[in-house]
Amino acid sequence: MTSKEITEETNNQGRIRQENRKRIMSAAEKVFSQNGFRGSTTASIAEEAGLPKANIHYYFGTKEELYRAVVDEIVDLWLSSFREIHEGDDPATTLADYIRAKMELSKSRPEASRVFANELIRGAPRIQSYLAGDLKKWVEQKSAILDKWIEQGKMAPVDTTRLIFHIWAMTQTWADFEVQWASVLGREDNRLEEQDFEQATNSIITTVLRNCGLLPLPERRTGV
Amino acid sequence: MTSKEITEETNNQGRIRQENRKRIMSAAEKVFSQNGFRGSTTASIAEEAGLPKANIHYYFGTKEELYRAVVDEIVDLWLSSFREIHEGDDPATTLADYIRAKMELSKSRPEASRVFANELIRGAPRIQSYLAGDLKKWVEQKSAILDKWIEQGKMAPVDTTRLIFHIWAMTQTWADFEVQWASVLGREDNRLEEQDFEQATNSIITTVLRNCGLLPLPERRTGV
DNA sequence: GTCTATAGGCTGATAGAC
DNA sequence: GTCTATCAGCCTATAGAC
Numbered sequence: 001m002t003s004k005e006i007t008e009e010t011n012n013q014g015r016i017r018q019e020n021r022k023r024i025m026s027a028a029e030k031v032f033s034q035n036g037f038r039g040s041t042t043a044s045i046a047e048e049a050g051l052p053k054a055n056i057h058y059y060f061g062t063k064e065e066l067y068r069a070v071v072d073e074i075v076d077l078w079l080s081s082f083r084e085i086h087e088g089d090d091p092a093t094t095l096a097d098y099i100r101a102k103m104e105l106s107k108s109r110p111e112a113s114r115v116f117a118n119e120l121i122r123g124a125p126r127i128q129s130y131l132a133g134d135l136k137k138w139v140e141q142k143s144a145i146l147d148k149w150i151e152q153g154k155m156a157p158v159d160t161t162r163l164i165f166h167i168w169a170m171t172q173t174w175a176d177f178e179v180q181w182a183s184v185l186g187r188e189d190n191r192l193e194e195q196d197f198e199q200a201t202n203s204i205i206t207t208v209l210r211n212c213g214l215l216p217l218p219e220r221r222t223g224v
Numbered sequence: 225m226t227s228k229e230i231t232e233e234t235n236n237q238g239r240i241r242q243e244n245r246k247r248i249m250s251a252a253e254k255v256f257s258q259n260g261f262r263g264s265t266t267a268s269i270a271e272e273a274g275l276p277k278a279n280i281h282y283y284f285g286t287k288e289e290l291y292r293a294v295v296d297e298i299v300d301l302w303l304s305s306f307r308e309i310h311e312g313d314d315p316a317t318t319l320a321d322y323i324r325a326k327m328e329l330s331k332s333r334p335e336a337s338r339v340f341a342n343e344l345i346r347g348a349p350r351i352q353s354y355l356a357g358d359l360k361k362w363v364e365q366k367s368a369i370l371d372k373w374i375e376q377g378k379m380a381p382v383d384t385t386r387l388i389f390h391i392w393a394m395t396q397t398w399a400d401f402e403v404q405w406a407s408v409l410g411r412e413d414n415r416l417e418e419q420d421f422e423q424a425t426n427s428i429i430t431t432v433l434r435n436c437g438l439l440p441l442p443e444r445r446t447g448v
Numbered sequence: 449g450t451c452t453a454t455a456g457g458c459t460g461a462t463a464g465a466c
Numbered sequence: 467g468t469c470t471a472t473c474a475g476c477c478t479a480t481a482g483a484c
Contacts, residue, residue, distance in 0.1 A: 042460060121345075128403075
């Protein structure tokens, strides 16, 4: 952040600028999530934001620049949501809390998740450095801690890297593919309900904890 | 299929038509998977197919019609890949085989998976009837069989509907978000390798079978 | 059936009045 | 800072020669 931007934030002009940028980015996130980068038009973003099209270009210059601002914000959100975990933590509590945090994001920011998913499906041309940089490091650090827990006998031996990947897959699917699950479950308006997220969260936590030997083996019913 | 189409298939003209349609649809699947419907241009599809743009419209009329043909083919592929399961089958074998079949699709037809994912992210405007129809019925039938197995004590009690959803999430993520996993794993060209799919398949099978009480509880190592 | 040329409409971006 | 008017380029789709 430059000193000029800091100065702007402290006066009124800077505040208006910040608010307008935020308003446009919020509209852009919605439109981009539904149509992808190339499929979205600046006109539809302007309409969603309730502003003339020229204002979009006044604040962001190009469509590409606006898109990058939206994606960057999402990447920040993703990274900041990664709760710190430490060697001394309890495995079951830590894993369950992390799954709950990811599901909370899927519920509260589904459009952000879809923008990110869109970018990945297209081969991630704009976030390659994030994937191979910050994200790769994060996975390596966290799986190292999980491996320590396994060494210490605090949880059963599992493939910790795939464990993390599959937690992401199971939690993000409830945002990215909401319409599929809502349709199959027969929900009205093809939207998931509060209880659907709760039930999914419990199912994922149970699956992961059993996988790690942190829940007792479920007993089978007596056969008929 | 009309009788006219059947007649055409039997003569030379019909064969050429079929081959050209297939060639265009294959190119379209690739382009649509990377750019979505609105982001894809008929020009780029024509170039990918090695044909003049006008031929696309000669065979499919409109871009929308071509897209629907591609999506319909994928829906058929998805449904036909759903292996039949019966009440008398062995749970562990059946679940493992199903996961292997889904992973085989993720490996062999990643672009088809991405076209489908794109459609879901956008709210599935064109496959709503499939989701709420054939797919919903399929899930209900299969989860009913899994519930029978639970009743019979052949596997532990689990939320069978979410079990199916999460199997899809874990298997399809390896096609849809390949670039993310390949980047985090540090693979060259951001493409997954044969062994990555094998390792992922094993991880998913282990996770699901442990969840269903079909694998012994993993033993922890002796604590330090 | 194939392909070039082009119509007609939409898109990103900007100029310039206020 | 805001907004209308508009340009230049790209897009889908088609006409019409071969």
